Amino acid sequence: MHARKRAKPSAEAEKHRKEKEATKIKEYKNLVESCFQKKDKKEFDNDAFILTTNILSQNPDFYTIWNFRRLILLSGTLKECSEEEKQQTLSSELIFLQELFQLNPKSYWIFNHRRWCLETMPNPDWNKELQLIGKVLELDARNFHAWDYRRYVTPKLSYATETSLTQTEFDFTTTKINQSFSNYSAWHQRSKLLPILIKEKNLDELEKKKLIDKEFELVKAAFYTDPDDQSAWLYHRWLIGQGSNISTSQMDEEIKDSSIKSSERIELLQREINVVRELLELEPDSKFCLQTLITLLSELKTNTKEGSKKIDDEIITFCDRLIKIDKFRTKRYEDLRSKITLSQQQNH
Amino acid sequence: MDTSEKQTRLLVDLHVKYIQSLDTKKDDLEYWLTEHLRLSGVYWGLTALDLLNNVDALKKEDVVKYVVSCQHDNGGFSGHIGHDPHLLYTLYAVQILVIEDALDAVNVDKIVEYVASRQDRDTGAFTGDEWGEIDTRFSYCALSCLSLLKRLDAVNVSKAVEFIMLCKNFDGGFGNSPGAESHAAQIFCCVGALAIVNSLHLVDADLLGWWLCERQLKNGGLNGRPEKLEDVCYSWWVLSTLSILGRLHWINREKLIEFVLTAQDSEGGGIADRPGDMADVFHTLFGLTGLSLLEYPDLKPVDPVYCLPKHVVQRIGLAERYHHKEFQ
Numbered sequence: 321m322h323a324r325k326r327a328k329p330s331a332e333a334e335k336h337r338k339e340k341e342a343t344k345i346k347e348y349k350n351l352v353e354s355c356f357q358k359k360d361k362k363e364f365d366n367d368a369f370i371l372t373t374n375i376l377s378q379n380p381d382f383y384t385i386w387n388f389r390r391l392i393l394l395s396g397t398l399k400e401c402s403e404e405e406k407q408q409t410l411s412s413e414l415i416f417l418q419e420l421f422q423l424n425p426k427s428y429w430i431f432n433h434r435r436w437c438l439e440t441m442p443n444p445d446w447n448k449e450l451q452l453i454g455k456v457l458e459l460d461a462r463n464f465h466a467w468d469y470r471r472y473v474t475p476k477l478s479y480a481t482e483t484s485l486t487q488t489e490f491d492f493t494t495t496k497i498n499q500s501f502s503n504y505s506a507w508h509q510r511s512k513l514l515p516i517l518i519k520e521k522n523l524d525e526l527e528k529k530k531l532i533d534k535e536f537e538l539v540k541a542a543f544y545t546d547p548d549d550q551s552a553w554l555y556h557r558w559l560i561g562q563g564s565n566i567s568t569s570q571m572d573e574e575i576k577d578s579s580i581k582s583s584e585r586i587e588l589l590q591r592e593i594n595v596v597r598e599l600l601e602l603e604p605d606s607k608f609c610l611q612t613l614i615t616l617l618s619e620l621k622t623n624t625k626e627g628s629k630k631i632d633d634e635i636i637t638f639c640d641r642l643i644k645i646d647k648f649r650t651k652r653y654e655d656l657r658s659k660i661t662l663s664q665q666q667n668h
Numbered sequence: 669m670d671t672s673e674k675q676t677r678l679l680v681d682l683h684v685k686y687i688q689s690l691d692t693k694k695d696d697l698e699y700w701l702t703e704h705l706r707l708s709g710v711y712w713g714l715t716a717l718d719l720l721n722n723v724d725a726l727k728k729e730d731v732v733k734y735v736v737s738c739q740h741d742n743g744g745f746s747g748h749i750g751h752d753p754h755l756l757y758t759l760y761a762v763q764i765l766v767i768e769d770a771l772d773a774v775n776v777d778k779i780v781e782y783v784a785s786r787q788d789r790d791t792g793a794f795t796g797d798e799w800g801e802i803d804t805r806f807s808y809c810a811l812s813c814l815s816l817l818k819r820l821d822a823v824n825v826s827k828a829v830e831f832i833m834l835c836k837n838f839d840g841g842f843g844n845s846p847g848a849e850s851h852a853a854q855i856f857c858c859v860g861a862l863a864i865v866n867s868l869h870l871v872d873a874d875l876l877g878w879w880l881c882e883r884q885l886k887n888g889g890l891n892g893r894p895e896k897l898e899d900v901c902y903s904w905w906v907l908s909t910l911s912i913l914g915r916l917h918w919i920n921r922e923k924l925i926e927f928v929l930t931a932q933d934s935e936g937g938g939i940a941d942r943p944g945d946m947a948d949v950f951h952t953l954f955g956l957t958g959l960s961l962l963e964y965p966d967l968k969p970v971d972p973v974y975c976l977p978k979h980v981v982q983r984i985g986l987a988e989r990y991h992h993k994e995f996q
Contacts, residue, residue, distance in 0.1 A: 324946045325946070328935075341696065344697050345694075345695070345697050348697065378701070379701050379704075382704050383704060383747075383751075384704065384746070384747075384751040384752040387797075462893070464849055467848075502894070505849050508837060511837070511838035550894050555838070558839070611878075648920035648923065649881050649919065651918055652877070652878070652881055
């Protein structure tokens with residue numbers, strides 16, 4: 321349904337297409353009808369299996385046919401057979417899926433069936449799955465089915481081999497981010513892995529700080545390269561631990577709970593404020609610079625007693641600049657500005 | 669974009685005709701290849717027609733009869749007659765029946781039983797069907813369905829909320845399962861589900877609102893994730909969530925209206941994913957619901973939580989479960 325160009329074929333071309341399609345429709349309808357007859361009669365035989373292959377090759381989103389195929393396998397080939405035969409049957413299923421996947425890299429049902437095969441197999445090769453999905457992500461680094469599948473495979477492999485894959489998966493996101501700073505999927509994945517990494521490595525305060533500072537370096541490199549890409553800025557905001565969503569997350573326990581003292585917090589905020597200010601000098605119209613400064617300054621204000629009026633005034637100036645720069649989202653900046661002016665009025 | 673004529677108004681009559689014609693396209697292979705989506709198609713079409721003030725363009729009797737024929741002994745509904753039951757289609761069926769005010773045509777207790785049986789009692793998650801796929805889409809389906817049937821008592825709501833919250837991400841958004849990346853359609857499902865069970869306080873509205881309003885691109889259209897292409901359907905997934913969070917005014921109304929209108933097929937009717945592409949009934953509905961949220965004239969208001977015409981939600985006496993904010 322997505323991204324198919326609208327064409328205006330001539331009446332003749334349309335007639336020709338319909339004629340050609342008529343045969344295909346007839347064949348397809350026959351296949352489906354025969355398959356449903358088998359299904360209704362609960363005939364889980366090889367003919368039925370072949371029918372499902374033929375239908376799914378044309379239409380991998382036909383979920384009922386996948387369900388029927390699994391029933392055929394469960395009540396036929398996979399029943400009362402040796403482990404070896406079982407392995408072989410499901411391995412050929414994986415090959416079939418592989419072929420379908422090439423043509424339909426975004427079908428939920430193909431991934432569902434793949435998971436079922438591996439979970440039903442006596443000896444699933446999780447390592448091979450990881451390699452495979454790595455290749456898929458090379459072709460399309462943002463395919464979220466593929467990222468989901470990767471997150472599904474790694475704990476299985478980790479469990480099977482009794483080794484943690486957190487570091488290697490973390491490194492995988494580094495590779496992806498270095499290939500493209502705009503790979504939001506990789507930044508996201510990193511936000512999931514960093515807290516686990518810290519926990520697993522049992523880092524002391526100093527080591528932890530070093531690791532997190534390295535993250536700040538990476539994210540800085542990213543937004544210096546492309547200040548207009550939201551990905552790095554969101555990661556930066558998360559790293560700072562400003563958003564209220566952070567307050568319940570693991571990250572919070574790991575970073576804040578380990579009692580970064582108020583003075584350290586202020587130091588961190590000021591350091592980052594300076595980093596972003598420098599970039600703003602180079603990119604005076606960068607809306608994400610301005611927004612990040614607003615977030616950082618707002619927190620700095622709650623941490624320091626002096627200069628809050630000055631900070632508020634600066635935030636209001638930034639809001640005004642944003643209203644001019646980012647025409648599509650002026651109301652958001654107006655809301656932000658009203659919040660500040662309202663609190664100023666209340667304090668006086 | 670250049671190849672398509674700039675549309676400046678909503679082609680109401682053409683869209684009505686387009687939706688009416690959908691069931692006549694039996695000489696297109698596509699018609700047969702999408703059979704598993706037939707019931708969804710009826711919901712998309714019927715809701716669109718109601719918003720266009722033309723709900724009668726599909727004969728109520730036929731619609732209800734068809735929906736009834738998709739119900740199974742276990743209470744669930746399938747995408748078409750004889751296909752397997754699934755939670756997705758069970759919600760579509762209930763939505764259609766609520767629009768047609770025809771819930772008495774089916775066994776409601778059985779539906780409730782089916783939906784409740786899909787919940788994993790330990791995690792609170794919902795499986796789409798007996799094969800066990802878990803996804804926050806199904807959490808929405810279950811909660812929306814039970815809420816429309818006034819039977820939320822049939823499941824463990826706090827557990828359901830717990831599971832949804834495990835899917836929350838660093839950007840304030842939600843993914844399809846714990847660990848999964850935020851995606852606008854998934855965010856609608858999670859925020860909509862939370863709205864239904866009065867748990868919107870768990871959403872970081874400012875952070876998520878920021879993420880959502882950044883989905884608007886220079887051409888006015890919205891994308892579903894950062895650095896992706898615009899698509900008309902996000903006019904629904906993004907806008908509905910912004911509307912639930914009371915932040916609909918954070919995007920540019922005029923530019924988005926222009927984008928959706930340009931994606932209309934000015935000859936055959938219907939709306940496409942983006943200008944110049946083939947129209948389909950899915951994008952037709954979500955283009956229209958988007959326009960409705962933007963208070964485009966000639967369209968009935970849509971409820972951002974249930975994706976049903978507001979008058980339908982009011983008729984069955986459900987409270988509005990979202991923040992109010994006038995479009996300024």
